[in-house]
Amino acid sequence: xxxxxxxxxxxxxxxxxxxxxxxxxxxxxxxxxxxxxxxxxxxxxxxxxxxxxxxxxxxxxxxxxxxxxxxxxxxxxxxxxxxxxxxxxxxxxxxxxxxxxxxxxxxxxxxxxxxxxxxxxxxxxxxxxxxxxxxxxxxxxxxxxxxxxxxxxxxxxxxxxxxxxxxxxxxxxxxxxxxxxxxxxxxxxxxxxxxxxxxxxxxxxxxxxxxxxxxxxxxxxxxxxxxxxxxxxxxxxxxxxxxxxxxxxxxxxxxxxxxxxxxxxxxxxxxxxxxxxxxxxxxxxxxxxxxxxxxxxxxxxxxxxxxxxxxxxxxxxxxxxxxxxxxxxxxxxx
Amino acid sequence: xxxxxxxxxxxxxxxxxxxxxxxxxxxxxxxxxxxxxxxxxxxxxxxxxxxxxxxxxxxxxxxxxxxxxxxxxxxxxxxxxxxxxxxxxxxxxxxxxxxxxxxxxxxxxxxxxxxxxxxxxxxxxxxxxxxxxxxxxxxxxxxxxxxxxxxxxxxxxxxxxxxxxxxxxxxxxxxxxxxxxxxxxxxxxxxxxxxxxxxxxxxxxxxxxxxxxxxxxxxxxxxxxxxxxxxxxxxxxxxxxxxxxxxxxxxxxxxxxxxxxxxxxxxxxxxxxxxxxxxxxxxxxxxxxxxx
Numbered sequence: 001x002x003x004x005x006x007x008x009x010x011x012x013x014x015x016x017x018x019x020x021x022x023x024x025x026x027x028x029x030x031x032x033x034x035x036x037x038x039x040x041x042x043x044x045x046x047x048x049x050x051x052x053x054x055x056x057x058x059x060x061x062x063x064x065x066x067x068x069x070x071x072x073x074x075x076x077x078x079x080x081x082x083x084x085x086x087x088x089x090x091x092x093x094x095x096x097x098x099x100x101x102x103x104x105x106x107x108x109x110x111x112x113x114x115x116x117x118x119x120x121x122x123x124x125x126x127x128x129x130x131x132x133x134x135x136x137x138x139x140x141x142x143x144x145x146x147x148x149x150x151x152x153x154x155x156x157x158x159x160x161x162x163x164x165x166x167x168x169x170x171x172x173x174x175x176x177x178x179x180x181x182x183x184x185x186x187x188x189x190x191x192x193x194x195x196x197x198x199x200x201x202x203x204x205x206x207x208x209x210x211x212x213x214x215x216x217x218x219x220x221x222x223x224x225x226x227x228x229x230x231x232x233x234x235x236x237x238x239x240x241x242x243x244x245x246x247x248x249x250x251x252x253x254x255x256x257x258x259x260x261x262x263x264x265x266x267x268x269x270x271x272x273x274x275x276x277x278x279x280x281x282x283x284x285x286x287x288x289x290x291x292x293x294x295x296x297x298x299x300x301x302x303x304x305x306x307x308x309x310x311x312x313x314x315x316x317x318x319x320x321x322x323x324x325x326x327x328x329x330x331x332x333x334x
Numbered sequence: 335x336x337x338x339x340x341x342x343x344x345x346x347x348x349x350x351x352x353x354x355x356x357x358x359x360x361x362x363x364x365x366x367x368x369x370x371x372x373x374x375x376x377x378x379x380x381x382x383x384x385x386x387x388x389x390x391x392x393x394x395x396x397x398x399x400x401x402x403x404x405x406x407x408x409x410x411x412x413x414x415x416x417x418x419x420x421x422x423x424x425x426x427x428x429x430x431x432x433x434x435x436x437x438x439x440x441x442x443x444x445x446x447x448x449x450x451x452x453x454x455x456x457x458x459x460x461x462x463x464x465x466x467x468x469x470x471x472x473x474x475x476x477x478x479x480x481x482x483x484x485x486x487x488x489x490x491x492x493x494x495x496x497x498x499x500x501x502x503x504x505x506x507x508x509x510x511x512x513x514x515x516x517x518x519x520x521x522x523x524x525x526x527x528x529x530x531x532x533x534x535x536x537x538x539x540x541x542x543x544x545x546x547x548x549x550x551x552x553x554x555x556x557x558x559x560x561x562x563x564x565x566x567x568x569x570x571x572x573x574x575x576x577x578x579x580x581x582x583x584x585x586x587x588x589x590x591x592x593x594x595x596x597x598x599x600x601x602x603x604x605x606x607x608x609x610x611x612x613x614x615x616x617x618x619x620x621x622x623x624x625x626x
Contacts, residue, residue, distance in 0.1 A: 018466035029482045141607035143558055145565050146581060146599030153588050153595065272471025276562055290474065291566060294481045306478060310469045 008321055012314055019310040023303045024068050028061070030299075038081055038297050055300075077304035082296050087304040091286065095308060096179035097167060098285035101277070102270045104205040109212035110263060116213075117220025117259075122247060124225065132217060139214030144273055148207040148280035155203060162203050165282035169196050204281040208273050212266035219262045223255040230254075257327060264320030268313045357619035364615020370608025377424040387415035389422040389575045398591040408593040411583060412573070416594050419575035420601050426576045427605055430491050430560045431553040437495025438556075439549055442502020447533055447541075449503065450510030461507070464500045472497045473562055480568045487576065490569030494559045498552050505548050509541040516540075543620040550616055554609035561602050577602045 027034050035051040036043065051057075056064055071078065077087035116136075120129040156164035163169065167181050172193040174185050182201075185194040227233065228251055236246045275287030282288070286305060293301035358364050377384065387405075392414030399409040407416035449460040467475065479493035513519070514537065522532050561578030563569035570576030572583065577598040584594035 014462050015465050015469050018462065019469050022466065026478060026482065137610065138603065138607060141554065141558075141610055142603050143561055143565075143578070143581075143599060143606075145562060146595075146602065149581065149585060149588060149595050150599070153592055157589055268471060272473040275471075275473050275477065276565070279566060287474075290477065294477055295567075302478070302481065306470070306474070309471065309474060313471065314469050 004325060005322055008325075009318065012318055015314055016311065019314070020069060020072065020307065021065070023306045023310075024065050026303055026306070027055070027299050033057075034299065038299060072307065077307065078300035080293075080298055080301050082293075082298045082301070087300050090289070090301070091304050091308050093179050094284060094286045094289040095312075097181075097283055098271070098274050098278070098287060100180045100182065101201065101204055101208065101274060101283065101285060102267070104201050105208040105270055106212065106263075106267060108205055109209040109216055109266065112209070113213045113216030114220050114259065117217040118224055118247065118252065120217070121221045121224035121228065122243075129221075133221070136214035136217045139210045142210060143276075144207050144210060145276040145280050147210060148204065148277060151203045151207060152280070163196075163200050164203075167197065167200050167283060168193060169200075172196060204277045204283060207280070208270060208277045211273065212263075212270060215262055215266060216259065220255065220259050223258045224251060227251045227255045257324070260320070260323065260327065264317065264323070267316050267320075271309055271313060354616070354619045358615050361615045361618065363611050364619070367608045367611025367613075367615060370604060371612055374424050374605055374608065375428060377421055378428040381421045381425055385415075385418035385421045387418045389414065389419045390573045398587065398594075401593055407597045408591060410580070410591065410594045411587050416580075416597055419580060420577070420597055422575040423577045423580065423598065423601060424605075426487070426570065426574065427557050427602075430487075430494070430557055431609075433491045434494040434498065434556040434560065435549050435552050437492065438498035438502050438552060439545070441495075442499040443506045443538075443545065445499065445503040446506025447510055447537065450507040451514065451529070451533060451537065457507075460503070464503050467497070467500045470497075473559060476559060476563060477566075477568065480563060485568040485571065487564070487570040487574060490560050490563040493563065494556050497559070498556060501552065502545070502548060505544050506541055509544050510537055513537050513540045547613055547617045547620060550609055551613035554606040554613065557602065557609070558606055 030037050033048070033052075035048045035055065035057060039047055039051060056067060059067070075088055077091065079085070080087055080090060083090065116132045120126075120132045123129055151162075152164045155162040168174065168185075172185075172190065174181075174188045174190055174193050177184055177187060181197040182194060185191075185197050233246060233250060236250050241250075271287075274285055275291055277283070278285040278288035279291055286309065290302065290305040290309070292298075293305065358368075392409065392412040394413050396405075396409050396413035397411055399405055399413075401408040405415050405417065407420065410416055410419070445460050445464070449457045470478075475497045476490075476493040479496055480489055483489040483492065519532060519536055522536050527535075560569055561576070561581070564576050564578030565582045567579075567582060570579045572579060580598040581595060584591065584598070588595050
């Protein structure tokens with residue numbers, strides 16, 4: 001298995017090189033002179049030349065690419081054209097917000113999805129089964145930005161119980177150390193702020209969780225139904241084990257592999273969903289940062305963001321694949 | 335001899351699709367999906383006859399009118415009839431579905447066939463390229479493509495088409511790999527068919543089932559993704575009555591006119607649901623064959 005894992009890790013390399021070439025070329029795919037496009041029509045020739053110098057656009061492409069790679073390896077993703085801050089620092093801060101939202105959503109999706117799927121399988125063809133499976137179908141068909149808007153309308157405007165945007169009420173002054181609001185507030189010992197942080201996460205967390213929740217619920221149900229038909233479940237019943245023991249000790253464990261596969265795939269998709277969710281709820285995360293940078297033609301930021309997101313995405317898929325190998329040693333690389 | 339075999343093959347093919355439709359008819363959810371798709375197509379074709387008002391030109395004096403007998407879904411921020419705009423939006427959704435999925439289908443199938451049929455180095459290169467594309471969350475890749483091409487409905491459709499290529503490439507490749515092993519391919523090679531003949535006459539027709547299922551399901555996601563891009567202001571530009579851009583416009587007036595946020599979202603949801611139900615149904619109906 002050690003060999004298989006090393007082989008899997010090595011497969012990541014060509015993908016990462018490809019990703020870096022793609023991120024690098026974005027600047028060169030834009031029609032026209034990138035420096036002119038960034039600065040706009042009214043920029044002076046002097047300013048354009050200066051920016052060309054700064055971005056190294058006058059060097060041959062291959063040299064530009066190698067210096068781009070050298071900087072990445074040193075952890076330097078360049079300087080934002082809009083804020084003049086280091087791209088690495090800005091992306092790091094935004095990434096924490098996205099990661100916090102993604103983890104929060106994933107917990108909701110896994111807990112609710114597995115519970116609903118298991119219950120639907122155990123009580124197959126019951127009202128609960130039908131309602132939750134119709135709910136799951138609707139869940140995957142719904143635009144999450146629309147669901148987010150409806151939630152804001154209901155919970156913020158009509159009922160006034162949840163905040164419509166941001167990560168924390170401005171009245172709380174909590175030192176940002178990790179940039180994970182829930183961790184920072186706990187570290188400061190400010191429980192009122194912690195509660196406020198949770199309240200801010202509820203709506204975006206649920207909106208982002210709908211699709212993975214629906215997919216996990218469907219997968220859990222079908223996988224559980226498959227397992228419940230197996231001989232060893234009949235044996236367990238024949239032995240006189242209680243239904244609870246059968247479900248929790250024998251069935252769920254064996255139904256888990258396809259569920260983990262789906263969960264792994266969903267983590268990556270959540271990163272994409274974060275773009276929409278963060279825009280609707282005005283969260284200063286990576287998705288929103290990318291969107292704003294694209295609109296502002298802040299190309300170093302766009303390039304950095306693409307690299308960070310793709311790198312994380314590849315890493316998650318790698319971890320998921322290696323996890324399978326441990327859970328089910330029969331799985332080979334193909 | 336050859337002719338007779340072909341004729342028999344044809345009979346089998348029609349038999350298969352008749353069987354598929356028979357199985358599809360048994361599933362109530364797939365029929366419901368099909369019904370939604372038919373209604374969508376009907377609306378797309380007859381929108382000008384069905385819409386009670388102009389979808390583009392409104393009267394500012396009538397802005398944010400609540401739903402009434404005259405304006406059953408209310409009016410938007412420009413005083414336009416939301417219902418008429420939704421009907422015309424069906425046209426754009428169908429257009430998005432056809433063009434985006436068309437791009438993904440043609441390029442993805444071409445990549446999958448070449449990769450699966452020729453194998454070796456070609457396969458490695460094509461599949462690495464697919465892996466790189468899959469290393470990005472789709473909406474982000476679409477965002478990046480629109481950044482390069484510039485925001486417009488056409489470019490959004492192209493972007494959505496491109497991001498869906500990898501799925502088709504993978505599915506087609508794996509079915510080509512299994513079809514390639516059949517004896518009739520060996521026979522075709524031995525009687526001297528060219529690669530092009532083998533691919534178009536023997537391989538592709540036998541990969542049709544998974545391609546059809548994938549296309550139906552992708553239409554749903556394509557409409558969702560394009561609506562997302564338009565919602566961000568990177569797809570359809572005002573005053574086009576695209577559902578996602580209608581939501582973007584209505585978002586700012588949610589307190590005054592919640593109905594203008596409500597209905598475009600419902601329209602997207604029902605449409606996507608229709609394609610998903612139909613796609614799931616088709617997959618189940620074709621499953622006995624896919625399992626072979």
